[in-house]
Amino acid sequence: MRRFARTLTTVALVATAIAGTAGWASGDAQEAVTGAPVGTVGWRAAGLPDPERMSPDGIARFFAGLDPVRQEELARTHPGVVGNLDGAPLELRYAANARSTRGEFGGARVLAHDPRGRGQVALVYGDLARAAHVAVIVPGSDIDADHVRPLADMATALRRATGGRTAVVAWAGYTTPVGVGLDAATGRLAEAGADRLTRFVDGLGAVGAAEPSLFCHSYGSVVCGLAAHDLKAKDLVVLGSPGMRAQNVDALGTSARVWAAKDPTDWIDRVPNVEFAGLGHGADPADPAFGARRIPAEDATGHGGYFAPGTASLRTFAAIAEGDVR
Template identity: 65%
Template sequence: MGVVVGGTAGWAAGSGQRAVTGPPPGSEAWRDDTSLGRALPDPATATPREVAAFFRTLPAARQKDLARRHPTVVGNLDGAPVALRYEANATALRRDPRFAHLAGRQVLAFDPRGRGQVAEVLGDLAHSRHVAVVVPGSDIDAGTYDRAGDPYGTPAGMARQLRTAAPGTAVIAWAGYTTPVGVGLDAATGELAEAGAQRLARLTDGLAAQGVPAPAVFCHSYGSVVCGLAAPRLGARDLVVLGSPGMRAGTVTDLRTTARVWAAKDPSDWISKVPNVRFLGLGHGADPAGPDFGARPVPAADAHGHTGYFAPGTESLRTFAAIARGDVR
């Protein structure tokens, strides 16, 4: 027991975060809207399939009117038409100068609460045969989502590299949950990951409701904890973890997913120093890249450090691209 406590005690520094949960901003005004002569789908309770069915009953002009009057709701409403969400989020971003760096992008979700959350689409999500989602780890929010000095360690940077390596694949860079800040207790526990898992599962439900193919989901660092908790309800074709501290599961079977599960960890990644234990709520369990976990291995010997898996020319990126395109069996 002493070894486990000593191994996990290093998690004890960092900044505590409170997960942003619940329906998007503006939901109260949306619920009070009687312009259609009937209730609008409640963002807190309607399923993505119910949302999709509702929008199919509306002519384009009505849809656009709702997006114009309620941009923060429509822009975050999983199951709403993809192009309409882009339009709504463009309106919301114009009204919030803090996030001007996101203007002009295909923004699938934008929530300004807390540190800010965002999801961007690279490519043609509505028509691509292959789709991928990138789920980041700690220290990512709407402000740090894309950093020029860290081109392969942010969701935007990882998504760009995957899109380049797998042409024709639509890639969603999903910073859609409250991430831990630093390597502290938040990063060692599952509270933020569980909140993120619910949002991630709803994202994939919304894609399915719009007829988008089941995606390959790439989960980096703490993002793999999110993906592990989401796995039983996640509509994914493939689940790929890289630089993972654990998935809160002992084996692939424990994930209770029909997705193929892959794992990558390069020899120079500092994540190897994080104990693969769970004790009194700390730690995330077995190493998904370990031989006993049962994940399919992704070669990563030529990647460098914790954020080098998507670097151009690496075997890991080439394999990721093949998984995204469905070229590996």
């Protein structure tokens, strides 16, 4: 009976945190956008291979078998498909998405753009094909194609901190929660996001890009935690994390180095690190017992301050991205 009472208390704490934690706002339930890219019906009707039946490696082989003229023709006639095919040549995807976005995302090259729902986008800063080091930033709540600026700012800050040597991808490639309501407290959207993230990273490998370091903020760390066992990444860095749906680093099932940062003023620290009946995301990755390598973040401020210029967290992120720390 006492154990049952403690369980009910835990659930109540989670519900209270969702509903009333300072700085959190109730969110509307979101429907995860998944499946084949927009325009796939026309692509299939043209006798082209089904994108949902090909791996990124298979897509890379398909395009490698086409001459440049045919590749460009496909990008021109099926931009919504080519621009979102993980494993397609980078330059071809950039060209296809330039047609569909018409310069909407200035200062970056668009590697993916899905207009469905609230919109998804992957923005590239730097030369992804030639860079010796690649970083991918996975965001949390409220980021989408129309509200990508906070994520883009993180990406440009990280790139500047590496002296421009690391190519950085701002990956808003999944349906994020809106505000912090039940969507943010459950793993439903993160599960869909984990599948899309895994395929995206596989696509980078299929075209010869360097194995990335992933920087996963807030709910994005839940996505990275669920994808960890399949991700081909050299580092998993979580910041302001509510949990990774794992009790410790070993439970993630990854060979990547796992890092965690949480500053003392981050309100995420007031959210109970529990997981029960689908609510909550489990252990705190910044707790020493979790087993992650700790990143200094004492001079960062709030939930979104980890990439602020001059902070120890940003300097450490840059060193991780460039392989300068062991």
